[in-house]
Amino acid sequence: MADHSADQEAWASALHSHGRRVTKQRLAVLAAVQHNPHSPAEGILAAARKDLxxxxxxxxxxxxxxxxDLQMLRRFEPPHSPALYETRVGDNHHHAVCISCGRxxxxxxxVGHAPCLTPHWDxxxxxxxxxxxxxxxQGICQDCQAKQQLPTQTQVTTK
Amino acid sequence: MADHSADQEAWASALHSHGRRVTKQRLAVLAAVQHNPHSPAEGILAAARKDLxxxxxxxxxxxxxxxxDLQMLRRFEPPHSPALYETRVGDNHHHAVCISCGRxxxxxxxVGHAPCLTPHWDxxxxxxxxxxxxxxxQGICQDCQAKQQLPTQTQVTTK
DNA sequence: GCACTTATTATGAGTCCTTCACAATAAGGC
DNA sequence: GCCTTATTGTGAAGGACTCATAATAAGTGC
Incomplete structure (x- = not known):
């Protein structure tokens, strides 16, 4: 367990700089998101409730x-899933989701800092x-690939 | 008004090839999606009800x-929006949404047929x-840019 | 340190989008 | 044309999220 108070102070000053009050709820949510990246609101609630x-x-x-909205958190919405949150912001990274397990x-x-930022309009x-x-x-993670030694690798969506 | 029956037959054979029955409901939905690309379920319902x-x-x-699931339609979910559907499938195109009006x-x-398909894993x-x-x-479309001659271009999210 | 103002949080209900269970209907093979 | 069974319609339920209002507590000034 590293130095939590350092994180706390960083979050606090960030909140201040955005004109927000520093509340234990916000700090708990921020800590929960930091320790559980890519978590939905429900998961963040569960994690934060351990402290609060x-x-x-x-x-x-x-x-x-x-x-x-303040860009202190980043939100993204995978298909068929509630929104997920993470503290990693401002670095223009992307996400890969496993279509089998959702990981x-x-x-x-x-491609650098602005990938595909120059669309060719139709x-x-x-x-x-x-x-x-x-x-x-979207793809299949290694775990899921191992588990389901697919008999056919083509699409088996014939119902 | 072009030749609808040609489309109808194309949809019908596609449905057949997937082992589906050809019903007027399915044809109405397919036609509605085709004529209203990027529409949510509600909009498709409204459009299809004109015929049915x-x-x-x-x-x-x-x-x-x-x-x-059959890949006859493509679905995508913009943030804060219900799922949208379109008939343009299999061509690996992408979408741009206006953060102001939702267009x-x-x-x-x-980048050809498979853009960015080689992620660099962290x-x-x-x-x-x-x-x-x-x-x-995500960006701002020309219409919205014209309408809101923004006084400040930096973020005004200070509440 | 102690009020006081007002942002934040808690409470409770409500909305939107989507899915489920089951009965009624109709497509397509015979 | 009949029969089987996929599809659709009916009615209700579920999950994720938001809203309105009252209670609470951060941060300010004294």
């Missing part, structure tokens, strides 16, 4: 969305000024 | 998810076998 049992789910939702891995940007579309390019990789 | 008023929302959900544009793949992650790489661009 009276914390409510609604507070977690409020805190998470506020801190996400999530971070993927560093392969004919009929009105271009946009792109600010973010999120890449979501 | 007795169609129910639940049927639309069932049909959409089944056809998505969605197709973006052709900038140190601690177990690599996965990547099958899909979805890119979600």
């Amino acid at each position: 049992p009276e914390l409510t789910a609604q507070s977690v939702y409020v805190v998470l969305s506020d801190l996400t 999530v891995e971070d993927v560093d940007c392969a 004919e009929h579309s009105k271009p946009m000024t792109i600010q973010i390019a999120d890449v979501l990789y | 008023p007795e169609l129910t929302a639940q049927s639309v959900y069932v049909v959409l998810s089944d056809l998505t 969605v544009e197709d973006v052709d793949c900038a 140190e601690h992650s177990k690599p996965m076998t990547i099958q899909i790489a979805d890119v979600l661009y």
